[in-house]
Amino acid sequence: MSRYIIRRLLIAVPSLFGISIVLFTVLALAPGDPFGELATNPNVPPAVQAALRAKFGLDDPVYVRYLHWFVAMMHGDWGFSFVSRVDVDTLIWQRLPTTLLVIGSSQVLALLIALPVGVIAATRPYSIFDQVANTFAFIGFSLPTFFTGILFILLFSIKLDWLPFVYKADIAGTGWHWFWECVKQAIMPVAVLGLFQGASWTRYVRSAVLDVIRLEYVTTARAKGLTETTVVVKHVVRNALIPVVTLVALQMPAVFGGAIITEQIFRIPGIGALLISSILANDTPVIMAVTFVFAALVILFNLMADVLYGWLDPRISYR
Amino acid sequence: MAGSTHALATDRVPAAAVVPRKHVSRGREAWRRFRRHRLAGASAIVLLSIVVAVVFGPLLWQVPINDIDFKATLAGPSWAHPLGTDDLGQDLLARVLYGGHISLAVGLAAMMFSIFVGTLIGAIAGVSRGSIDAALMWLTDLFLSLPQLPLLLLIIYLFRDALSKLAGPEFGVFMLIVVVIGAFRWMSVARLVRAQFFSLREKEFVEAARALGASTTRQVIHHILPNSLGPVIVAGTIDVANAIIAESTLSFLGLGFPPDIPTWGRILYDAKDYVDVAPHWALFPGGAIFLTVLTINFIGDGLRDALDPRKVM
Numbered sequence: 082m083s084r085y086i087i088r089r090l091l092i093a094v095p096s097l098f099g100i101s102i103v104l105f106t107v108l109a110l111a112p113g114d115p116f117g118e119l120a121t122n123p124n125v126p127p128a129v130q131a132a133l134r135a136k137f138g139l140d141d142p143v144y145v146r147y148l149h150w151f152v153a154m155m156h157g158d159w160g161f162s163f164v165s166r167v168d169v170d171t172l173i174w175q176r177l178p179t180t181l182l183v184i185g186s187s188q189v190l191a192l193l194i195a196l197p198v199g200v201i202a203a204t205r206p207y208s209i210f211d212q213v214a215n216t217f218a219f220i221g222f223s224l225p226t227f228f229t230g231i232l233f234i235l236l237f238s239i240k241l242d243w244l245p246f247v248y249k250a251d252i253a254g255t256g257w258h259w260f261w262e263c264v265k266q267a268i269m270p271v272a273v274l275g276l277f278q279g280a281s282w283t284r285y286v287r288s289a290v291l292d293v294i295r296l297e298y299v300t301t302a303r304a305k306g307l308t309e310t311t312v313v314v315k316h317v318v319r320n321a322l323i324p325v326v327t328l329v330a331l332q333m334p335a336v337f338g339g340a341i342i343t344e345q346i347f348r349i350p351g352i353g354a355l356l357i358s359s360i361l362a363n364d365t366p367v368i369m370a371v372t373f374v375f376a377a378l379v380i381l382f383n384l385m386a387d388v389l390y391g392w393l394d395p396r397i398s399y400r
Numbered sequence: 401m402a403g404s405t406h407a408l409a410t411d412r413v414p415a416a417a418v419v420p421r422k423h424v425s426r427g428r429e430a431w432r433r434f435r436r437h438r439l440a441g442a443s444a445i446v447l448l449s450i451v452v453a454v455v456f457g458p459l460l461w462q463v464p465i466n467d468i469d470f471k472a473t474l475a476g477p478s479w480a481h482p483l484g485t486d487d488l489g490q491d492l493l494a495r496v497l498y499g500g501h502i503s504l505a506v507g508l509a510a511m512m513f514s515i516f517v518g519t520l521i522g523a524i525a526g527v528s529r530g531s532i533d534a535a536l537m538w539l540t541d542l543f544l545s546l547p548q549l550p551l552l553l554l555i556i557y558l559f560r561d562a563l564s565k566l567a568g569p570e571f572g573v574f575m576l577i578v579v580v581i582g583a584f585r586w587m588s589v590a591r592l593v594r595a596q597f598f599s600l601r602e603k604e605f606v607e608a609a610r611a612l613g614a615s616t617t618r619q620v621i622h623h624i625l626p627n628s629l630g631p632v633i634v635a636g637t638i639d640v641a642n643a644i645i646a647e648s649t650l651s652f653l654g655l656g657f658p659p660d661i662p663t664w665g666r667i668l669y670d671a672k673d674y675v676d677v678a679p680h681w682a683l684f685p686g687g688a689i690f691l692t693v694l695t696i697n698f699i700g701d702g703l704r705d706a707l708d709p710r711k712v713m
Contacts, residue, residue, distance in 0.1 A: 099542045107551070111558035216439075219701075223694035225645050227652045227665075228686035231672055239676045331544060338549030338649070345653060346672070356550055357653055360557045372554050375547035383545055 082391060089387045093380050100376040101154070105147045108369065154373060160366035164359065169370045173352055177374070180351030183270050184340050190275030191282055198279075199286025200318060203294060204309075214283060221280025226273055226339045230346035233269045244269055248349040270343045277339060278332065285328045289321040323394050330386030333379045433706040440702020443695035450692055454500035463491040465498045465662060477680060484680040486670065495662040496685055502663045503644050503689070506578055510643035513582030515636045518589025519625075525590070526597025527620060537594070540587045548584045549649065555580050556655050569658050577656060581646045589635050596628030630707035637700035641693045648689050664689045 141149075153159070159169040202211040238246040248266050293299065294317050302316045303309075341353030348354065352371050359367035435441055468488045477484045483492035525536040556576060563572035600606060606623050614622070650656035651665030652672075659666070664685040671681035 096542060096545055100546060103542075103546065104551075104554075107555055107558065111562075219694060219697055223641070223697050224690050225648060225686075225693070227649060227668065228690060231668065231675055231682050231686060235675050235679055235682075239679075334544075334546060334548045337547050341549055341553075342649060342653070356553065357655075360553055360655065363557075368554055368557065372547065372550040375550045376545075379545050379547050 085391045086388055089384055089391075093384050096380055097377065100380070101151055101373065102147070104369065104372060104376070105150060108365075109143050109146070154370075159370040162359070162364055162367050164362045164364045164367075169366050172355065172367065173370060173374055176350055176352045176355050179349060180340060180344065180353060183267065183274070183343065183349060183351065184336060186267065187271045187274035187340075188278065188336065190271055191278035194275070194279035195282035195286050196318075199283045200290055200313060200321075202283070203287045203290035203321075204313060206291060211287075214287075218280045218283045221276055221283075224277070226277050226342045227346060229273045229277065230269070230343060233273060234346070237269060246347060248347050266347075270347045270349060273346075274336070274339050274343050278336060281332070282325070282329065285325050286321065289324045290317060292324075293317050293321045319393065323390065326386050326390050326393065330383050333382045333386075337375050337379065430706040434702045437698075437702035437705050439698045440705075443698035443702070446691065447695040447699065450500070450688070450695070451504065454497055454504060457497040458494070458501075461493055461497065463494040465494045466490060466660065483684045484678070486667075486678075486681055492667070492681065492684060495667055496664070496688055499663045499667055499685060500688060500692075502574070502657065502661065503647060503665070503692070506574065506581070506647040506663075507640040507644040509574075509578040510581040510585065510646075511636050511639040513578060514585040514639055514643075515589055515632060517582065518586035518635075519593050519632060521586065522590035522593025523597060523620060523625065526594040526601070526624075527616060533594075536590070540590050543584065544587050546584070552580055552584065552646070552650065553653065553655055556650065560655075564658075570661055573657050573661075577647055577650065581643050585639055585642060585646075589632055589639075592631045592635055593628055596631065597624055600624045600627055634700055634704045634707060637696060637703055641696040641700070644689065644693055644696075 157170055159173070161167075162169055162172055165172065198214050202208075202214045205211055234246045237244045245266050246269065248270065299312060299316055302312045307316075337353075340351070341356060343349065344351045344353035345357055352374060356368065356371040356375075358364075359371070468490060483496060485492060486495070521536055521540070525533040559576055560573060563576050566572055567575060601619075601624060606619055609619050609623050647656060647663065648665030648668070651663045652669045654669055657663050657666055659670075667685040668682055668689075671678070671685070675682050
């Protein structure tokens with residue numbers, strides 16, 4: 082198992098490299114000098130501009146610039162925000178926990194919906210439950226997150242006035258009251274993201290369980306006289322989860338995309354909202370760093386999926 | 401000639417066999433299966449009416465999309481404005497119809513782009529095997545693990561101004577959005593096509609063509625490619641829905657088309673700060689996106705049943 086994890090880690094490093102090359106190529110192809118806000122500012126005298134260009138290495142060949150940038154990224158020197166005049170990494174570290182909290186709880190919610198619904202639907206294919214679940218799943222992943230967010234705000238904040246629609250990072254108060262306020266403001270964003278993911282995962286779970294449930298070893302388990310619950314939970318689901326893990330890992334980029342939208346709608350101070358605001362403010366160092374962080378997170382979650390995969394299916398880690 | 405062996409074979413068998421049922425071609429059989437999927441049939445009708453409304457609606461409803469009327473701002477639905485008006489008193493029906501043009505056009509164009517790239521890469525990988533295949537699949541996996549939305553936003557942020565200058569604000573942004581959305585959606589098609597190529601190239605009819613001396617290009621174009629298109633059509637259908645969502649997302653974040661071009665996502669973006677006073681403003685374009693995407697997804701599901709008979713879901 083540990084050798085398997087090490088091998089997976091060694092595969093993850095080139096992907097991070099590849100993504101950094103894609104990112105930098107995009108930046109290098111872009112017209113103008115996105116990094117040279119100061120160097121192209123007309124109020125800065127030409128001599129200072131030239132000095133700045135030399136200092137930032139704006140006139141070096143592309144690969145030299147890439148190497149400088151990559152080494153700096155690896156050292157944790159992510160540059161300096163043009164707008165808020167703070168180091169980019171402090172900015173990101175401030176906001177990353179909020180994003181991870183929202184994404185994490187929404188994924189838990191999605192699994193809590195998808196697993197039972199998908200399994201029950203697959204054990205009774207073409208029943209009323211299956212058809213209703215299927216229709217709701219279709220509706221769920223056809224509703225774009227930005228529209229669901231607006232509908233939720235309209236219903237729960239404006240019409241019913243149950244939940245706040247602006248996420249506050251600094252809620253005053255202590256103890257249970259504080260905790261309850263935090264939970265209340267997280268309900269809508271988590272539900273929007275979780276329902277969307279849960280809908281598409283329900284279909285994955287259903288078709289994976291359907292593939293497994295007809296196999297002979299399941300018949301054997303039934304023939305041994307095990308109860309239906311034991312057969313499904315211990316024999317079917319564990320094997321059905323293997324392809325689901327792969328599909329869930331493939332969905333990770335979409336999950337982060339959804340997080341950006343939700344953060345924007347509910348004004349959650351996470352890195353997605355940071356990305357949008359820095360794009361609107363032309364704050365290139367922050368944009369590059371946040372995109373890179375998102376890429377690293379996707380690779381990290383893929384790595385976790387791989388490890389989970391090796392645990393679910395020991396044949397893979399022994400290869 | 402040799403390319404039609406497959407179709408000919410299926411043509412002859414029912415005629416020779418004593419089957420009372422009338423002969424059904426492959427296309428008709430698929431159509432029969434598609435119609436059995438009731439939701440897909442209903443969706444096809446709904447989607448068709450959306451398309452007809454978007455294409456021909458502006459001819460009947462000739463209210464300009466930017467006719468500012470401060471006497472009727474944020475008005476709810478009425479006879480003068482069936483879908484109400486926005487904060488400048490602009491007619492929402494005209495704007496939603498106009499936005500539908502762009503959203504549907506972006507969806508279709510991005511789908512075609514991604515299908516083209518995906519089929520090309522999948523076909524090259526499936527034919528060549530070896531190191532080229534490995535390299536292309538590495539590229540596919542790399543693209544699959546890219547954070548798509550942040551990169552989309554980054555690319556549009558960096559290139560929007562330059563392209564607007566080059567090709568005009570509307571067409572430049574249209575091309576940019578289509579290419580960028582398409583460039584992040586070809587991976588699943590490439591994998592599908594490659595897998596199809598791997599299984600089809602070992603089939604007897606391709607072997608027969610090879611034995612008759614058909615070149616690789618001919619085998620691919622006449623024998624393998626036409627038979628691998630079923631799953632690609634299904635993937636393409638669902639890609640249209642995904643591309644429409646992607647475009648609306650960009651516009652909703654304020655980074656798609658310029659403000660004077662009302663796409664569905666853009667109207668929602670403008671409406672989101674007024675949901676308390678004018679919910680209709682957000683509900684109609686959002687409902688249009690939802691209905692279009694839902695019907696396309698159902699049609700894709702019906703096509704999957706129709707074109708892939710082995711897969712009984």
